[in-house]
Amino acid sequence: MSRAQVVILGSGTPNAEADRVSAGVAVAVDDQPYLFDCGHGIVQRVVQAHEAGLIQWKSTNLTRLFVTHLHADHSVGLPDLLFTPWIH
DSSP states (O other): OOOEEEEEEEOOOSSOOSSOOOOEEEEEETTEEEEEOOOTTHHHHHHHHHHTTSOSSOGGGOOOEEOSOOOHHHHTTHHHHHHHHHHO
């Protein structure tokens, strides 16, 4: 039986907010995450969630991305996502 997990990584608005990052949701099936949107701060939220024990997978497991639309608050974190495997 497959195991699924939904993690809301960011739910902020296009405006900069001190306590919220931009849009991003991960759906993990058997520890393979599928990322929906990649706003500013999403990769950092994945690292935080992993360190807090909320998820088992690491940011380097983010290899599949679905962008719902091209507004900046849904896509500006893409460079972080692309370069993360080279850093970690």
